[in-house]
Amino acid sequence: MNNSGSAMKHHKKPIISPLRYPGGKAALYPRLRAIVRANDLTSGTYVEPYAGGAGAALGLLVTGQVRRIVINDLDPAIYAFWKAITTESLEIAQMIKSVDLTVLEWSHQKDIYLNGPREDYLSLGFATFFLNRTNRSGVLNGGPIGGMDQSGKYKIDARFNRETLVERLRLIALHASRISVLNTDGMTVIKRYSKRDNTLIYADPPYFEKAGSLYLNSFTDSHHSALASCLNKVSDAKWLLTYDNVPRVAELYSDRRREVFSLNYSAHRVTKANEIMVFSDSLTVV
Incomplete structure (x- = not known):
């Protein structure tokens, strides 16, 4: 070695x-x-x-x-995310552009992540993505950046640069026909x-x-x-x-x-x- x-x-x-x-x-x-x-x-x-x-x-x-x-x-949630961005990239991009970056929205997306239908790839995939971008260190079972009271140094939107994320999705969509997603x-x-x-x-x-x-x-x-x-x-x-x-x-x-x-x-x-x-x-x- x-x-x-x-x-x-x-x-x-x-x-x-x-x-x-x-x-x-x-x-x-x-x-x-x-x-x-x-x-x-x-x-x-x-x-x-x-x-x-x-x-x-x-x-x-x-x-x-x-x-x-x-x-x-x-993980069905991670699978749903990859499935969604390779088959419904325009919808996901629009959601990224328009979603509220608040603790109230975080609670809504966490409920979808925990309790939403597993077969709804778009909703579950976006909820997974939202939590990954707004949680501390991206850990899905963690809490939001800045805490529930948003008193931390960094706020919930600190890792959610809409333009950058939409551009990454656009790049992936261009190659989606050459990506196989399995669960x-x-x-x-x-x-x-x-x-x-x-x-x-x-x-x-x-x-x-x-x-x-x-x-x-x-x-x-x-x-x-x-x-x-x-x-x-x-x-x-x-x-x-x-x-x-x-x-x-x-x-x-x-x-x-x-x-x-x-x-x-x-x-x-x-x-x-x-x-x-x-x-x-x-x-x-x-």
Whole structure:
């Protein structure tokens, strides 16, 4: 196992995703771009079984590094958001332009998020987006920026720049025909796409530590073990995995190449954390 830092610094990362994610992986765009090119996958498909904010996936697609992307998330609310912006982008854009940025509206959108019909992708997707942009650190089960009484230094609209967000949606809409959005278990996606040529799978599952506060679908140890079994069985496919750097990762992926890297992490405060990347046997690593 080796340490890497320089490979992360080649090209400026594009910021395309409208979602804020603590520990989001858009910063890995330069490294993923290099891996796509080294493995001759620029005409291929890039798959995120645990997509979340899908920052890296969208960056690779919009800049022409890959031909297609697959965004999968088991959380029905996150799925609804991606489904809505790839099929009803004009409606979502209009809602962004006109929505009130108040605590009263926040309460209304939270009610939709918690109690609205799961099949209404537009309403649920927008509520999810609204909370992500107006909650502290983007955590969906958190409270609004500035607090319910708006007495904080920053107010509820601090991360809701309407023009910027509408422009990001416009960019995504231009490429929507090349985006597949799924709502299933990540391992199902891995099994399906690992059989396909010209495909890169990037698995970024819920982490071992602090996952409960960051993800609505956190993993137990049995989930982590099952994922390892799934990926290790398809070591001849092209995939990579990122995790928090804990000893259990080395145990689960003892036969795979691993590399420690640093990433800025922002939930409540910005810190730099060591994480670990795991590679399949057939992947050319740069």
